[in-house]
Amino acid sequence: MTLRDLHTRLTALFPLGELTEQRPNLGFVTVPADYLRPTLLHLRDREGFTHLVLLTAVDWLEDGQFQLTYLLSNRAIPCDIGLRVMLPREGASMESIHELWPTAATYQRELREMFGIAFPGSPRVEEEFILEGWIDLPPYRRDFDTKKFSEENFNHRPGRETTDPAAHMKKQLYPGGL
Protein backbone atom coordinates (compact mmCIF):
# COMPACT_ATOMS: atom_id res chain seq x y z
CA MET A 1 0.00 0.00 0.00
CA THR A 2 1.35 3.40 -0.91
CA LEU A 3 0.41 6.70 0.65
CA ARG A 4 -1.21 7.69 -2.64
CA ASP A 5 -3.52 4.64 -2.54
CA LEU A 6 -4.44 5.45 1.03
CA HIS A 7 -5.14 9.06 0.13
CA THR A 8 -7.35 7.96 -2.78
CA ARG A 9 -9.38 5.71 -0.49
CA LEU A 10 -9.72 8.44 2.11
CA THR A 11 -10.75 11.16 -0.34
CA ALA A 12 -13.53 8.89 -1.58
CA LEU A 13 -14.99 9.08 1.92
CA PHE A 14 -13.94 12.45 3.33
CA PRO A 15 -13.26 15.90 1.82
CA LEU A 16 -9.51 15.90 2.42
CA GLY A 17 -6.89 18.25 1.02
CA GLU A 18 -3.93 17.40 -1.18
CA LEU A 19 -1.42 14.84 0.06
CA THR A 20 2.08 16.11 0.88
CA GLU A 21 4.47 13.17 0.55
CA GLN A 22 7.41 14.04 2.73
CA ARG A 23 8.93 10.57 2.47
CA PRO A 24 7.61 7.35 0.89
CA ASN A 25 6.30 6.37 4.32
CA LEU A 26 5.36 9.79 5.73
CA GLY A 27 2.63 12.05 4.40
CA PHE A 28 0.57 15.00 5.60
CA VAL A 29 -2.96 15.85 4.63
CA THR A 30 -5.37 18.61 5.69
CA VAL A 31 -8.72 17.56 7.15
CA PRO A 32 -11.70 19.84 7.86
CA ALA A 33 -12.27 20.01 11.63
CA ASP A 34 -15.74 18.43 11.34
CA TYR A 35 -14.32 15.39 9.55
CA LEU A 36 -11.39 14.75 11.86
CA ARG A 37 -13.12 12.24 14.09
CA PRO A 38 -14.50 9.99 11.31
CA THR A 39 -11.15 10.16 9.51
CA LEU A 40 -9.27 9.16 12.65
CA LEU A 41 -11.73 6.34 13.32
CA HIS A 42 -11.43 5.08 9.77
CA LEU A 43 -7.63 5.19 9.89
CA ARG A 44 -7.52 3.48 13.27
CA ASP A 45 -10.13 0.77 12.75
CA ARG A 46 -9.96 0.09 8.99
CA GLU A 47 -6.46 1.04 7.92
CA GLY A 48 -4.44 -0.12 10.93
CA PHE A 49 -3.12 3.29 12.04
CA THR A 50 -3.54 2.39 15.70
CA HIS A 51 -0.65 4.35 17.21
CA LEU A 52 -1.19 8.03 17.99
CA VAL A 53 2.40 9.24 17.79
CA LEU A 54 1.77 12.83 18.79
CA LEU A 55 -0.71 15.66 18.79
CA THR A 56 0.63 19.17 18.64
CA ALA A 57 -0.11 22.64 17.34
CA VAL A 58 1.62 25.15 15.08
CA ASP A 59 0.77 28.84 15.33
CA TRP A 60 0.43 30.51 11.91
CA LEU A 61 -0.02 33.97 13.39
CA GLU A 62 0.12 35.81 10.07
CA ASP A 63 -2.73 33.64 8.70
CA GLY A 64 -4.75 33.90 11.92
CA GLN A 65 -4.78 30.12 12.22
CA PHE A 66 -3.64 27.29 14.44
CA GLN A 67 -2.62 24.04 12.82
CA LEU A 68 -3.27 20.93 14.87
CA THR A 69 -1.22 17.94 13.75
CA TYR A 70 -2.42 14.43 14.59
CA LEU A 71 0.33 12.01 13.64
CA LEU A 72 -0.75 8.38 13.30
CA SER A 73 1.41 5.37 12.65
CA ASN A 74 0.79 1.94 11.19
CA ARG A 75 3.59 -0.33 12.30
CA ALA A 76 2.68 -3.21 10.02
CA ILE A 77 3.34 -1.38 6.73
CA PRO A 78 5.16 0.74 8.19
CA CYS A 79 3.74 4.16 7.42
CA ASP A 80 2.89 7.46 9.12
CA ILE A 81 0.24 9.97 8.23
CA GLY A 82 -0.14 13.42 9.72
CA LEU A 83 -3.60 14.95 9.73
CA ARG A 84 -3.57 18.74 9.74
CA VAL A 85 -6.59 20.59 11.09
CA MET A 86 -6.66 24.36 10.62
CA LEU A 87 -8.50 26.34 13.30
CA PRO A 88 -9.14 30.08 13.57
CA ARG A 89 -6.86 31.53 16.25
CA GLU A 90 -9.66 33.55 17.84
CA GLY A 91 -11.60 31.35 20.25
CA ALA A 92 -9.88 28.20 18.98
CA SER A 93 -11.73 25.09 20.04
CA MET A 94 -11.48 21.49 18.90
CA GLU A 95 -13.34 18.29 19.57
CA SER A 96 -11.60 16.03 22.09
CA ILE A 97 -10.40 12.59 20.94
CA HIS A 98 -9.66 11.16 24.38
CA GLU A 99 -12.21 8.37 23.85
CA LEU A 100 -10.22 7.16 20.84
CA TRP A 101 -6.82 7.32 22.57
CA PRO A 102 -6.86 7.96 26.35
CA THR A 103 -3.36 9.37 26.10
CA ALA A 104 -4.67 12.21 23.90
CA ALA A 105 -6.05 13.84 27.07
CA THR A 106 -2.48 14.72 28.12
CA TYR A 107 -1.69 16.31 24.76
CA GLN A 108 -4.94 18.28 24.85
CA ARG A 109 -4.26 19.50 28.36
CA GLU A 110 -0.88 20.78 27.25
CA LEU A 111 -2.29 22.43 24.13
CA ARG A 112 -4.93 24.24 26.17
CA GLU A 113 -2.28 25.58 28.49
CA MET A 114 0.43 26.41 25.97
CA PHE A 115 -1.69 27.59 23.00
CA GLY A 116 -5.06 28.35 24.60
CA ILE A 117 -6.93 25.88 22.39
CA ALA A 118 -10.07 24.60 24.10
CA PHE A 119 -10.94 20.89 24.10
CA PRO A 120 -14.37 20.72 25.74
CA GLY A 121 -15.01 17.46 27.56
CA SER A 122 -11.39 16.32 27.71
CA PRO A 123 -10.56 14.92 31.19
CA ARG A 124 -8.80 17.38 33.54
CA VAL A 125 -8.20 19.71 30.61
CA GLU A 126 -8.59 22.76 32.85
CA GLU A 127 -5.97 21.56 35.33
CA GLU A 128 -2.54 23.14 35.15
CA PHE A 129 -0.10 20.95 33.27
CA ILE A 130 3.27 22.68 33.61
CA LEU A 131 2.65 26.34 34.40
CA GLU A 132 1.48 27.23 37.87
CA GLY A 133 -0.69 30.31 38.38
CA TRP A 134 -0.19 31.50 34.79
CA ILE A 135 -2.21 34.64 34.00
CA ASP A 136 -0.61 35.90 30.79
CA LEU A 137 -1.15 34.88 27.16
CA PRO A 138 -0.60 31.16 26.56
CA PRO A 139 3.19 31.19 26.17
CA TYR A 140 3.64 29.08 23.04
CA ARG A 141 1.56 31.50 20.97
CA ARG A 142 3.71 33.48 18.57
CA ASP A 143 2.41 36.81 19.89
CA PHE A 144 3.59 36.03 23.44
CA ASP A 145 6.62 38.24 24.02
CA THR A 146 9.03 36.38 26.32
CA LYS A 147 11.33 39.38 26.80
CA LYS A 148 8.49 41.72 27.75
CA PHE A 149 7.09 39.10 30.11
CA SER A 150 10.38 38.60 31.91
CA GLU A 151 11.00 42.34 32.19
CA GLU A 152 7.58 42.84 33.75
CA ASN A 153 7.71 39.89 36.12
CA PHE A 154 11.29 39.39 37.22
CA ASN A 155 13.81 41.66 38.88
CA HIS A 156 16.83 42.62 36.87
CA ARG A 157 20.01 41.08 38.19
CA PRO A 158 23.03 43.14 37.29
CA GLY A 159 25.74 41.31 35.43
CA ARG A 160 29.48 41.61 35.90
CA GLU A 161 30.93 45.05 35.66
CA THR A 162 34.22 43.73 34.38
CA THR A 163 35.31 40.88 32.12
CA ASP A 164 38.52 40.37 34.08
CA PRO A 165 37.97 37.36 36.41
CA ALA A 166 40.58 38.56 38.93
CA ALA A 167 39.00 42.00 39.23
CA HIS A 168 35.53 40.45 39.46
CA MET A 169 36.50 38.06 42.25
CA LYS A 170 38.30 40.81 44.12
CA LYS A 171 35.11 42.84 44.11
CA GLN A 172 33.06 39.81 45.14
CA LEU A 173 35.34 38.86 48.03
CA TYR A 174 36.22 42.36 49.25
CA PRO A 175 33.28 44.62 48.35
CA GLY A 176 34.61 47.35 50.66
CA GLY A 177 38.09 47.20 49.17
CA LEU A 178 41.23 45.62 50.61
Added chain:
Amino acid sequence: MSYTPDRSQYPAARADGSLDIDLASGKYLKLWQGPNHPGITGNMSVELTVCGDEVVEGKTHVGYLHRGFEKLMERRSFIQCFPIVCRICVPEPDFNEYCYAAAVEELAGIESPERANWIRALILEMGRINSYMMYLGGQAGSLGLGVIGQWTTYVRDLMLDRFEELTGARIYHMFILPGGVRDGLPEGFEQRMEETLREIESTMKDVYEVMFCNAVFKKRTVGMGVINPAWLDQYGVTGPNARAAGVAKDVRKDQPYLIYPELDFEPVVGQDSDIYTRADVRRRDVLVSIDLVRQMLAKMPKTGPLSAKIPNVLHWKIPRGETYIRGECSRGEYGYYLVTDGSGFPRRVNVRGPSYTHAMALLERMIVNVNISDVAALMVSLHTYPPEIER
Protein backbone atom coordinates in the same frame (compact mmCIF):
# COMPACT_ATOMS: atom_id res chain seq x y z
CA MET B 1 -1.47 -15.05 54.87
CA SER B 2 -2.61 -12.94 51.95
CA TYR B 3 -3.83 -9.40 52.37
CA THR B 4 -7.38 -8.60 51.31
CA PRO B 5 -8.16 -4.90 50.99
CA ASP B 6 -11.45 -3.60 52.34
CA ARG B 7 -13.17 -2.52 49.14
CA SER B 8 -16.13 -1.03 51.03
CA GLN B 9 -13.97 1.96 51.84
CA TYR B 10 -13.00 2.65 48.25
CA PRO B 11 -14.47 5.73 46.61
CA ALA B 12 -17.32 5.46 44.15
CA ALA B 13 -16.86 6.67 40.58
CA ARG B 14 -18.77 9.70 39.36
CA ALA B 15 -20.57 9.76 36.02
CA ASP B 16 -17.51 11.23 34.26
CA GLY B 17 -15.26 8.49 35.59
CA SER B 18 -13.48 10.57 38.24
CA LEU B 19 -13.51 9.30 41.82
CA ASP B 20 -15.69 10.77 44.53
CA ILE B 21 -13.00 11.19 47.16
CA ASP B 22 -14.18 12.84 50.37
CA LEU B 23 -10.97 13.79 52.15
CA ALA B 24 -12.96 15.04 55.17
CA SER B 25 -14.21 11.51 55.80
CA GLY B 26 -10.80 10.55 57.16
CA LYS B 27 -10.67 7.44 55.00
CA TYR B 28 -8.20 8.93 52.56
CA LEU B 29 -4.86 10.60 52.77
CA LYS B 30 -2.99 12.72 50.25
CA LEU B 31 0.61 11.67 49.92
CA TRP B 32 3.13 13.35 47.65
CA GLN B 33 5.84 11.21 46.19
CA GLY B 34 8.33 13.77 44.91
CA PRO B 35 9.58 16.12 43.63
CA ASN B 36 12.28 15.52 46.27
CA HIS B 37 12.11 11.86 47.10
CA PRO B 38 14.56 9.02 46.69
CA GLY B 39 11.87 7.00 44.94
CA ILE B 40 11.08 9.47 42.20
CA THR B 41 12.52 9.38 38.72
CA GLY B 42 13.89 12.89 38.48
CA ASN B 43 12.06 16.17 38.71
CA MET B 44 8.47 15.14 38.90
CA SER B 45 6.00 14.20 41.56
CA VAL B 46 3.06 11.90 41.92
CA GLU B 47 0.13 13.07 44.00
CA LEU B 48 -1.18 9.91 45.60
CA THR B 49 -4.53 9.51 47.30
CA VAL B 50 -4.25 6.49 49.55
CA CYS B 51 -6.76 4.42 51.46
CA GLY B 52 -4.87 2.53 54.12
CA ASP B 53 -1.64 1.70 52.30
CA GLU B 54 -3.22 1.27 48.88
CA VAL B 55 -3.30 3.92 46.21
CA VAL B 56 -6.79 4.80 44.97
CA GLU B 57 -5.72 7.61 42.69
CA GLY B 58 -2.45 9.00 41.38
CA LYS B 59 -1.81 12.20 39.45
CA THR B 60 1.52 12.98 37.83
CA HIS B 61 2.76 16.53 38.22
CA VAL B 62 5.51 17.89 36.03
CA GLY B 63 6.88 21.36 35.41
CA TYR B 64 9.74 21.49 37.90
CA LEU B 65 12.23 21.53 35.04
CA HIS B 66 10.32 23.37 32.34
CA ARG B 67 12.70 25.55 30.38
CA GLY B 68 10.56 26.15 27.32
CA PHE B 69 12.95 24.58 24.81
CA GLU B 70 10.38 24.45 22.05
CA LYS B 71 9.69 28.16 22.43
CA LEU B 72 13.39 28.99 22.73
CA MET B 73 14.10 27.28 19.45
CA GLU B 74 11.55 29.40 17.58
CA ARG B 75 13.77 32.43 18.19
CA ARG B 76 17.06 30.79 17.25
CA SER B 77 18.71 29.94 13.96
CA PHE B 78 18.97 26.29 12.98
CA ILE B 79 22.56 25.97 14.15
CA GLN B 80 21.82 27.80 17.41
CA CYS B 81 19.20 25.17 18.21
CA PHE B 82 21.76 22.39 17.86
CA PRO B 83 23.51 22.92 21.25
CA ILE B 84 20.13 23.39 22.96
CA VAL B 85 18.40 20.16 21.98
CA CYS B 86 20.66 17.78 23.89
CA ARG B 87 19.62 19.48 27.14
CA ILE B 88 16.10 18.12 26.76
CA CYS B 89 17.07 14.69 28.07
CA VAL B 90 20.01 14.53 30.45
CA PRO B 91 20.77 10.79 30.75
CA GLU B 92 20.48 10.06 27.02
CA PRO B 93 20.90 13.35 25.15
CA ASP B 94 22.13 12.00 21.82
CA PHE B 95 18.72 11.12 20.43
CA ASN B 96 17.79 14.79 20.54
CA GLU B 97 20.87 15.63 18.52
CA TYR B 98 20.24 12.87 15.98
CA CYS B 99 16.50 13.51 15.52
CA TYR B 100 16.97 17.27 15.25
CA ALA B 101 19.89 16.96 12.83
CA ALA B 102 18.07 14.41 10.68
CA ALA B 103 14.92 16.55 10.55
CA VAL B 104 16.86 19.66 9.53
CA GLU B 105 18.81 17.67 6.93
CA GLU B 106 15.64 16.23 5.44
CA LEU B 107 13.90 19.60 5.09
CA ALA B 108 17.06 21.29 3.82
CA GLY B 109 17.78 18.50 1.31
CA ILE B 110 21.13 17.52 2.83
CA GLU B 111 22.39 13.96 3.13
CA SER B 112 24.90 13.11 5.83
CA PRO B 113 27.86 10.97 4.67
CA GLU B 114 27.96 7.23 5.32
CA ARG B 115 30.84 7.39 7.78
CA ALA B 116 28.99 10.02 9.81
CA ASN B 117 25.94 7.73 9.93
CA TRP B 118 28.06 4.92 11.39
CA ILE B 119 29.48 7.20 14.04
CA ARG B 120 26.02 8.53 14.83
CA ALA B 121 24.69 5.01 15.36
CA LEU B 122 27.73 4.17 17.49
CA ILE B 123 27.04 7.16 19.74
CA LEU B 124 23.36 6.30 20.01
CA GLU B 125 24.18 2.74 21.12
CA MET B 126 26.77 3.99 23.63
CA GLY B 127 24.13 6.36 25.02
CA ARG B 128 21.62 3.52 25.21
CA ILE B 129 23.99 1.43 27.32
CA ASN B 130 24.54 4.41 29.64
CA SER B 131 20.83 5.03 29.97
CA TYR B 132 20.18 1.38 30.87
CA MET B 133 22.96 1.51 33.46
CA MET B 134 21.17 4.39 35.18
CA TYR B 135 17.90 2.52 34.94
CA LEU B 136 19.25 -0.70 36.44
CA GLY B 137 20.67 1.21 39.39
CA GLY B 138 17.38 3.03 39.90
CA GLN B 139 15.23 -0.07 39.56
CA ALA B 140 17.35 -2.02 42.04
CA GLY B 141 17.52 0.98 44.38
CA SER B 142 13.74 1.34 44.40
CA LEU B 143 13.59 -2.11 45.99
CA GLY B 144 16.46 -1.64 48.41
CA LEU B 145 19.33 -3.14 46.41
CA GLY B 146 21.60 -0.14 46.70
CA VAL B 147 24.82 -1.82 45.60
CA ILE B 148 23.62 -2.42 42.03
CA GLY B 149 23.52 1.31 41.44
CA GLN B 150 27.14 1.61 42.56
CA TRP B 151 28.26 -1.06 40.11
CA THR B 152 26.30 0.28 37.17
CA THR B 153 27.39 3.85 37.90
CA TYR B 154 30.99 2.66 37.78
CA VAL B 155 30.67 1.09 34.34
CA ARG B 156 28.61 4.03 33.13
CA ASP B 157 31.52 6.19 34.13
CA LEU B 158 33.83 4.07 31.98
CA MET B 159 31.51 4.63 29.03
CA LEU B 160 31.52 8.35 29.81
CA ASP B 161 35.31 8.19 29.46
CA ARG B 162 34.83 6.80 25.95
CA PHE B 163 32.34 9.59 25.24
CA GLU B 164 34.83 12.11 26.51
CA GLU B 165 37.64 10.95 24.26
CA LEU B 166 35.31 10.75 21.27
CA THR B 167 33.33 13.97 21.71
CA GLY B 168 35.20 16.00 24.32
CA ALA B 169 32.26 15.97 26.70
CA ARG B 170 30.83 13.51 29.19
CA ILE B 171 27.12 14.36 29.42
CA TYR B 172 26.07 16.81 26.71
CA HIS B 173 28.12 15.76 23.72
CA MET B 174 26.92 18.20 21.05
CA PHE B 175 28.53 15.95 18.49
CA ILE B 176 25.81 15.05 15.99
CA LEU B 177 25.23 18.30 14.19
CA PRO B 178 23.18 18.94 11.05
CA GLY B 179 25.24 17.64 8.14
CA GLY B 180 27.20 14.94 9.94
CA VAL B 181 29.36 14.57 13.03
CA ARG B 182 32.13 16.73 14.40
CA ASP B 183 35.01 14.25 14.31
CA GLY B 184 36.13 10.68 13.66
CA LEU B 185 37.25 8.07 16.15
CA PRO B 186 40.49 8.83 18.01
CA GLU B 187 43.55 6.60 17.70
CA GLY B 188 43.18 3.34 19.66
CA PHE B 189 39.50 3.97 20.43
CA GLU B 190 38.43 0.47 19.38
CA GLN B 191 40.82 -1.16 21.83
CA ARG B 192 39.73 0.98 24.78
CA MET B 193 36.07 0.50 23.87
CA GLU B 194 36.55 -3.27 23.85
CA GLU B 195 38.00 -3.09 27.37
CA THR B 196 35.01 -1.02 28.50
CA LEU B 197 32.55 -3.44 26.89
CA ARG B 198 34.19 -6.39 28.65
CA GLU B 199 33.94 -4.56 31.96
CA ILE B 200 30.24 -3.88 31.34
CA GLU B 201 29.64 -7.53 30.40
CA SER B 202 31.33 -8.65 33.58
CA THR B 203 29.20 -6.24 35.63
CA MET B 204 26.06 -7.42 33.87
CA LYS B 205 26.80 -10.96 35.00
CA ASP B 206 27.06 -9.74 38.57
CA VAL B 207 23.88 -7.69 38.16
CA TYR B 208 22.07 -10.75 36.86
CA GLU B 209 23.11 -12.89 39.80
CA VAL B 210 22.61 -10.32 42.52
CA MET B 211 19.53 -8.54 41.21
CA PHE B 212 17.65 -10.85 38.87
CA CYS B 213 18.22 -14.02 40.89
CA ASN B 214 17.49 -12.24 44.16
CA ALA B 215 14.48 -13.68 45.99
CA VAL B 216 13.35 -10.30 47.32
CA PHE B 217 13.59 -8.66 43.90
CA LYS B 218 11.66 -11.50 42.30
CA LYS B 219 9.03 -11.60 45.01
CA ARG B 220 8.33 -7.91 44.66
CA THR B 221 8.43 -7.59 40.88
CA VAL B 222 7.09 -10.79 39.33
CA GLY B 223 3.42 -10.26 38.50
CA MET B 224 3.59 -6.67 39.69
CA GLY B 225 2.75 -3.64 37.51
CA VAL B 226 1.46 -5.51 34.48
CA ILE B 227 0.88 -3.53 31.28
CA ASN B 228 -2.03 -5.08 29.44
CA PRO B 229 -1.01 -5.54 25.77
CA ALA B 230 -4.33 -3.93 24.82
CA TRP B 231 -3.09 -0.68 26.35
CA LEU B 232 -0.10 -0.37 24.05
CA ASP B 233 -1.93 1.53 21.32
CA GLN B 234 -4.36 3.27 23.66
CA TYR B 235 -1.52 4.80 25.65
CA GLY B 236 1.14 5.03 22.95
CA VAL B 237 3.43 2.59 24.75
CA THR B 238 6.70 1.93 22.94
CA GLY B 239 10.19 0.57 23.59
CA PRO B 240 11.02 -2.00 26.27
CA ASN B 241 7.66 -1.34 27.97
CA ALA B 242 5.94 -2.67 24.84
CA ARG B 243 8.52 -5.35 24.10
CA ALA B 244 8.11 -6.79 27.60
CA ALA B 245 4.43 -7.22 26.75
CA GLY B 246 5.33 -9.48 23.82
CA VAL B 247 5.15 -6.89 21.02
CA ALA B 248 8.47 -6.49 19.21
CA LYS B 249 8.11 -2.74 18.70
CA ASP B 250 11.54 -1.41 17.85
CA VAL B 251 12.06 1.51 15.49
CA ARG B 252 15.50 0.13 14.63
CA LYS B 253 13.73 -2.82 12.98
CA ASP B 254 10.31 -1.37 12.07
CA GLN B 255 11.59 1.73 10.29
CA PRO B 256 15.36 1.29 10.15
CA TYR B 257 17.42 4.46 10.17
CA LEU B 258 21.12 5.28 9.88
CA ILE B 259 23.03 2.02 9.31
CA TYR B 260 20.84 -0.37 11.33
CA PRO B 261 19.83 -2.44 8.25
CA GLU B 262 23.49 -3.50 7.99
CA LEU B 263 23.63 -4.79 11.55
CA ASP B 264 22.59 -8.20 12.73
CA PHE B 265 20.30 -8.13 15.75
CA GLU B 266 16.84 -9.04 16.95
CA PRO B 267 14.71 -6.91 19.29
CA VAL B 268 14.59 -8.32 22.81
CA VAL B 269 11.08 -9.41 23.72
CA GLY B 270 9.47 -10.61 26.95
CA GLN B 271 6.05 -12.06 27.65
CA ASP B 272 4.86 -11.37 31.17
CA SER B 273 4.81 -7.55 30.97
CA ASP B 274 5.50 -7.13 34.68
CA ILE B 275 8.25 -5.13 36.39
CA TYR B 276 10.60 -8.13 36.38
CA THR B 277 10.15 -8.75 32.66
CA ARG B 278 10.67 -5.09 31.79
CA ALA B 279 13.88 -5.04 33.81
CA ASP B 280 15.02 -8.28 32.18
CA VAL B 281 14.26 -6.97 28.67
CA ARG B 282 16.45 -3.96 29.40
CA ARG B 283 19.22 -6.12 30.86
CA ARG B 284 19.25 -8.27 27.72
CA ASP B 285 19.03 -5.13 25.56
CA VAL B 286 22.31 -3.97 27.10
CA LEU B 287 23.92 -7.15 25.80
CA VAL B 288 22.43 -6.53 22.34
CA SER B 289 23.80 -2.98 22.37
CA ILE B 290 27.24 -4.24 23.36
CA ASP B 291 27.12 -6.61 20.40
CA LEU B 292 25.97 -3.79 18.10
CA VAL B 293 28.86 -1.56 19.21
CA ARG B 294 31.30 -4.39 18.39
CA GLN B 295 29.68 -4.94 14.99
CA MET B 296 29.83 -1.25 14.21
CA LEU B 297 33.47 -0.87 15.19
CA ALA B 298 34.33 -3.83 12.96
CA LYS B 299 32.30 -2.75 9.92
CA MET B 300 32.65 1.02 10.13
CA PRO B 301 34.50 2.76 7.26
CA LYS B 302 37.75 4.20 8.55
CA THR B 303 38.04 6.96 6.00
CA GLY B 304 35.65 9.26 4.24
CA PRO B 305 33.96 12.60 4.86
CA LEU B 306 32.44 13.24 8.27
CA SER B 307 30.09 15.99 7.27
CA ALA B 308 28.15 17.11 4.23
CA LYS B 309 28.55 20.64 3.02
CA ILE B 310 25.98 22.84 4.69
CA PRO B 311 25.12 26.47 3.86
CA ASN B 312 26.55 29.38 5.81
CA VAL B 313 24.91 28.75 9.16
CA LEU B 314 24.47 32.46 9.85
CA HIS B 315 22.23 32.87 6.79
CA TRP B 316 20.71 29.42 6.61
CA LYS B 317 17.09 29.46 5.50
CA ILE B 318 15.10 26.27 5.02
CA PRO B 319 12.10 26.08 2.66
CA ARG B 320 8.60 25.65 4.07
CA GLY B 321 7.86 22.08 5.08
CA GLU B 322 7.23 19.69 7.91
CA THR B 323 8.59 16.31 8.87
CA TYR B 324 8.79 13.81 11.66
CA ILE B 325 11.96 11.88 12.50
CA ARG B 326 12.00 9.05 15.00
CA GLY B 327 14.55 6.80 16.63
CA GLU B 328 14.50 3.98 19.17
CA CYS B 329 15.95 5.33 22.40
CA SER B 330 16.30 3.29 25.57
CA ARG B 331 12.75 4.21 26.63
CA GLY B 332 10.98 3.81 23.31
CA GLU B 333 10.13 5.98 20.37
CA TYR B 334 11.85 9.36 20.44
CA GLY B 335 10.81 11.77 17.74
CA TYR B 336 11.10 15.32 16.47
CA TYR B 337 8.32 17.05 14.57
CA LEU B 338 9.87 20.01 12.79
CA VAL B 339 7.97 22.68 10.86
CA THR B 340 9.80 25.26 8.79
CA ASP B 341 8.38 28.34 7.06
CA GLY B 342 11.14 29.45 4.70
CA SER B 343 12.79 31.71 7.27
CA GLY B 344 16.06 31.28 9.15
CA PHE B 345 14.27 29.95 12.25
CA PRO B 346 12.17 26.87 12.92
CA ARG B 347 8.47 27.63 12.96
CA ARG B 348 7.80 24.83 15.42
CA VAL B 349 9.81 22.06 17.01
CA ASN B 350 7.87 19.46 18.92
CA VAL B 351 9.68 16.78 20.87
CA ARG B 352 7.93 13.46 21.28
CA GLY B 353 9.55 11.78 24.25
CA PRO B 354 8.36 8.32 25.26
CA SER B 355 8.06 9.45 28.88
CA TYR B 356 5.28 11.81 27.84
CA THR B 357 2.83 8.96 27.52
CA HIS B 358 4.46 6.48 29.93
CA ALA B 359 4.71 8.77 32.96
CA MET B 360 1.42 10.57 32.55
CA ALA B 361 -1.61 8.65 31.29
CA LEU B 362 -0.13 5.15 31.60
CA LEU B 363 1.33 5.59 35.08
CA GLU B 364 -1.86 7.21 36.36
CA ARG B 365 -3.79 4.18 35.18
CA MET B 366 -1.33 1.58 36.49
CA ILE B 367 -0.81 3.12 39.90
CA VAL B 368 -4.36 2.45 41.13
CA ASN B 369 -4.59 -0.37 43.71
CA VAL B 370 -0.82 -0.48 44.13
CA ASN B 371 0.66 -0.58 47.61
CA ILE B 372 2.53 2.60 48.59
CA SER B 373 5.77 0.68 48.98
CA ASP B 374 5.58 -0.52 45.37
CA VAL B 375 4.92 2.88 43.80
CA ALA B 376 8.62 3.69 43.35
CA ALA B 377 9.36 0.32 41.74
CA LEU B 378 6.41 0.66 39.38
CA MET B 379 7.34 4.18 38.37
CA VAL B 380 10.98 3.35 37.76
CA SER B 381 9.98 0.26 35.78
CA LEU B 382 8.40 2.50 33.14
CA HIS B 383 11.83 4.16 32.76
CA THR B 384 10.75 7.77 32.50
CA TYR B 385 12.83 10.92 32.24
CA PRO B 386 10.71 13.94 33.23
CA PRO B 387 12.58 16.62 31.22
CA GLU B 388 11.27 15.17 27.99
CA ILE B 389 7.70 15.48 29.27
CA GLU B 390 7.81 19.20 29.90
CA ARG B 391 10.63 20.20 27.49
